[in-house]
Amino acid sequence: xxxxxxxxxxxxxxxxxxxxxxxxxxxxxxxxxxxxxxxxxxxxxxxxxxxxxxxxxxxxxxxxxxxxxxxxxxxxxxxxxxxxxxxxxxxxxxxxxxxxxxxxxxxxxxxxxxxxxxxxxxxxxxxxxxxxxxxxxxxxxxxxxxxxxxxxxxxxxxxxxxxxxxxxxxxxxxxxxxxxxxxxxxxxxxxxxxxxxxxxxxxxxxxx
Amino acid sequence: xxxxxxxxxxxxxxxxxxxxxxxxxxxxxxxxxxxxxxxxxxxxxxxxxxxxxxxxxxxxxxxxxxxxxxxxxxxxxxxxxxxxxxxxxxxxxxxxxxxxxxxxxxxxxxxxxxxxxxxxxxxxxxxxxxxxxxxxxxxxxxxxxxxxxxxxxxxxxxxxxxxxxxxxxxxxxxxxxxxxxxxxxxxxxxxxxxxxxxxxxxxxxxxxxxxxxxxxxxxxxxxxxxxxxxxxxxxxxxxxxxxxxxxxxxxxxxxxxxxxxxxxxxxxxxxxxxxxxxxxxxxxxxxxxxx
Numbered sequence: 001x002x003x004x005x006x007x008x009x010x011x012x013x014x015x016x017x018x019x020x021x022x023x024x025x026x027x028x029x030x031x032x033x034x035x036x037x038x039x040x041x042x043x044x045x046x047x048x049x050x051x052x053x054x055x056x057x058x059x060x061x062x063x064x065x066x067x068x069x070x071x072x073x074x075x076x077x078x079x080x081x082x083x084x085x086x087x088x089x090x091x092x093x094x095x096x097x098x099x100x101x102x103x104x105x106x107x108x109x110x111x112x113x114x115x116x117x118x119x120x121x122x123x124x125x126x127x128x129x130x131x132x133x134x135x136x137x138x139x140x141x142x143x144x145x146x147x148x149x150x151x152x153x154x155x156x157x158x159x160x161x162x163x164x165x166x167x168x169x170x171x172x173x174x175x176x177x178x179x180x181x182x183x184x185x186x187x188x189x190x191x192x193x194x195x196x197x198x199x200x201x202x203x204x205x206x207x208x
Numbered sequence: 209x210x211x212x213x214x215x216x217x218x219x220x221x222x223x224x225x226x227x228x229x230x231x232x233x234x235x236x237x238x239x240x241x242x243x244x245x246x247x248x249x250x251x252x253x254x255x256x257x258x259x260x261x262x263x264x265x266x267x268x269x270x271x272x273x274x275x276x277x278x279x280x281x282x283x284x285x286x287x288x289x290x291x292x293x294x295x296x297x298x299x300x301x302x303x304x305x306x307x308x309x310x311x312x313x314x315x316x317x318x319x320x321x322x323x324x325x326x327x328x329x330x331x332x333x334x335x336x337x338x339x340x341x342x343x344x345x346x347x348x349x350x351x352x353x354x355x356x357x358x359x360x361x362x363x364x365x366x367x368x369x370x371x372x373x374x375x376x377x378x379x380x381x382x383x384x385x386x387x388x389x390x391x392x393x394x395x396x397x398x399x400x401x402x403x404x405x406x407x408x409x410x411x412x413x414x415x416x417x418x419x420x421x422x423x424x425x426x427x428x429x430x431x432x433x434x435x436x437x438x439x440x441x442x443x444x445x446x447x448x449x450x451x452x453x454x455x456x457x458x459x460x461x462x463x464x465x466x467x468x469x470x471x472x473x474x475x476x477x478x479x480x481x482x483x484x485x486x487x488x489x490x491x492x493x494x495x496x497x498x499x
Contacts, residue, residue, distance in 0.1 A: 001217075008220025017216065041230030048237035069402065069428030069492040072449060074234055124223045127230035134233050 003030050010118045010159050018166040021114060028110055031117025035089055036082070038120040038127075043081035045130035047074045049141045052134055088186065092116055095182035096164060103178055105168035115163030122155030157183075273338070274309035274324060283350035283369045284329045290380070291336040291357040293320075299365050300343035305331065308341045347388070356382050356401065368410060377403045377427065393419045398491065400426040409482065411436030419483045422493055424449065429493045439478035440497055442470040443485050450492040453484075456499060462486075 006026070009017030051074065093112045100107045129148025133141035157179060165175035280303060288295055300306060309322050320337035329350075333340060337359075349367040354375045361377075364385040373394040375384060379401040386392075387408035396403060409418055416438070422429060444451050444462040451462040453470065462468045475481065486493055 004220035004224060005214070005216050006220070007223050008216040008218065011223065012216050012219050037224070037227050041227035044234040045230035048233040051234070051237040069450075072492055078234070121223055124226045127226055131226075131229055131233045134237050 002026075003033065006030065006118065007034060007121055010121050010163070011155070014159050014162040015166055018115070018163045022111065022167055026114060028113045028117070031114040035085065035117045035120050038123045039082050039085040040078055041127050042123045042130075043078045043085075044074075045127045045134070047077050048134045049130050049145070053141070088190075089113070089116055091189070092182055092186050095185050096160075096178050099178035099181050100164065100168045100170065103170055103174040105164075105170040105174070105178075107168060111167035112164070115160055115167060119156045119159040119163065122159055123152045125151035125155060271311045272308055273311060274307070274322065276307045276324065276326075278305040278307075278326050278331075279303075280305045280329075280345055280348055282329055283348055284331060284344070285351040285353070286342070286344070286349060287330060287332045287353045288340075288342070288361070289334045289355045289357075290340075290359050290361050291334075292359045293335055293337045293339055294360040295333065295335055295340040295342070295362070297342045297344060297352075297363040297365060299346050303345045303348075304343070305345065305348075306343040307331070307333065308343075309335070310339045310341075354382070356380050358401075366408075375403070377401050377429075379427075389418055390416045391418060394421070396420070396422045396429060396431070398422075398424045398427050398429045398493075400491075402427050403429045403431075405429070405431040406434075407431065408434040409436070409438055409480075411438065411480070413480065415479045417481045417483070420485070422484070422486045422495070424451075424486075424488045424493045425490045427491045429491075430496075431493070432496045432498065433482065433484075434498050435480075435482045436499055438480040438482040438499065439472040439475040440470065441472070441475055441481065441483045442468070442495075442497075444468045444488075445486070446488045448490045449488050451486055451488040452492075452494050453486070454494070454496040456497070462488075 002024075006017055006021065009020070051070065090113075093109065093116050096116065097107055097109050097112045100112065126145075126148035129144035129151075130141070133144045136144075157176075160179045161172060161176045164170060164178055165172050168175070168178075170178065284305065286297065288297070305326070307324050307326075309324065311320075321334075322336070322338045322340065323332070323334040325332045331342070333342065344365055344367075346365075347367050347369055349365060349370050351372045352363065352370070352374070354361060354363065354373075356375075356377045356379070358378075358380045360381050360383075362383045362385075364383070366387040368388045368390050370386065370389060370392050373384075373386065373392065373396075375382065375395065376397045376399070378399045381401055382403040384396075384403065384405040384407070386394075386405075389407060389409045390413050392409075394405075394407070396405065407420070409416065418435075418438070420431070420433065422431060440455060442453055442455075442460075444453060445467040446462045446465060448464065450464055453460040453462065453468070455470070460468060460470060472478075482497070484495060484497070486495060
């Protein structure tokens with residue numbers, strides 16, 4: 001019951017909910033459960049849209065792959081995204097923890113993990129949009145996908161900022177800075193290998 | 209003792225239901241009938257026509273580089289090997305065997321070659337990167353041996369003299385449509401890519417024993433068999449991936465792991481028999497027998 005209350009609370013009254021979490025000393029396990037649910041739901045709903053689109057185009061070739069093969073492939077995608085999500089959650093939390101220390105908060109890694117785990121609730125906006133475009137079909141996924149993605153990012157950032165501010169004893173401004181800087185550095189860390197690879201391939205092709 | 213439904217609790221329940229619906233949508237998307245892409249609705253008519261043209265040209269509507277017509281006196285055997293591009297075998301309206309090789313409209317580069325020969329009632333076609341169409345006379349094909357390395361291979365014929373079919377799919381997509389089958393032995397081996405087979409057995413014959421051996425070690429195979437008044441004997445083994453047999457509306461799942469044997473009542477005494485052996489060690493196979 002506490003978990004359901006907390007999931008709703010981070011959306012309706014995040015400050016009070018995070019205060020309750022600190023007072024009642026919530027464990028990281030509940031945040032992990034929320035992360036698991038929303039990570040699987042996000043990738044599953046996005047894969048559902050992808051399935052509808054690709055099955056349609058495959059039909060043009062006159063070939064329909066068997067349902068079993070689709071299930072196996074999609075389950076594989078969902079599992080891979082889930083594992084990546086856990087890694088990104090740990091990385092993001094570590095980066096936020098560093099910035100909380102720099103901004104002279106009262107750092108607690110457990111609560112940073114808790115905040116970033118519960119912030120995944122914000123993805124429900126994206127999930128709604130993906131489920132809607134699975135049913136509507138056509139090119140609705142393009143519009144709804146962008147709207148859902150932007151809405152989710154904003155809601156996640158709001159929950160993270162309030163959560164970090166409340167659990168790490170930082171002002172809202174410093175909490176926002178910690179959250180944004182950790183996000184930017186995480187994105188750079190993910191894209192850096194791709195940029196390096198592209199640069200190397202660009203250099204080698206210019207030699208040929 | 210009642211539970212006080214605070215707004216947090218209500219929102220929590222709603223959000224968790226949304227997440228569960230998100231997970232379930234994956235199953236909905238797979239089970240819903242696939243949608244045709246909304247080309248005519250969103251893309252101007254000219255582009256729509258270009259797309260249709262592209263598809264038809266890839267299937268043999270490009271510049272013809274080889275064209276041959278053979279007169280057929282007895283049953284023939286086809287041996288086709290595709291390593292890219294597309295090959296289509298379809299029925300002709302006359303009694304001639306015709307082979308047409310065309311350049312596809314669109315290629316991604318790489319080597320292109322073809323080789324066609326018709327010796328001792330056996331047509332051999334090897335194609336890499338070309339679009340090949342073979343027209344065969346009705347009921348004149350005795351055997352088909354097909355190998356698909358990549359690209360697409362479609363066979364759509366009816367022949368009551370077809371006795372053996374041997375298909376290997378390593379990559380790409382294959383579609384096998386065979387009808388009027390009597391005493392036919394079909395071997396399908398899928399190592400990668402995908403195969404869809406629609407097979408139809410003749411029901412109004414005195415005696416017939418047809419056999420289908422399917423082996424899948426990667427990719428996927430979907431086989432639909434119409435076998436009116438035939439009795440079925442099925443033997444399936446799955447050591448990875450998934451194998452499902454459906455007999456009319458009854459679904460018999462074999463695995464991800466396990467083996468299964470199924471035999472219709474009065475199978476042994478039936479003059480019309482269908483034997484299916486399936487072995488899946490990776491990927492998936494769906495077999496549907498309809499009567």
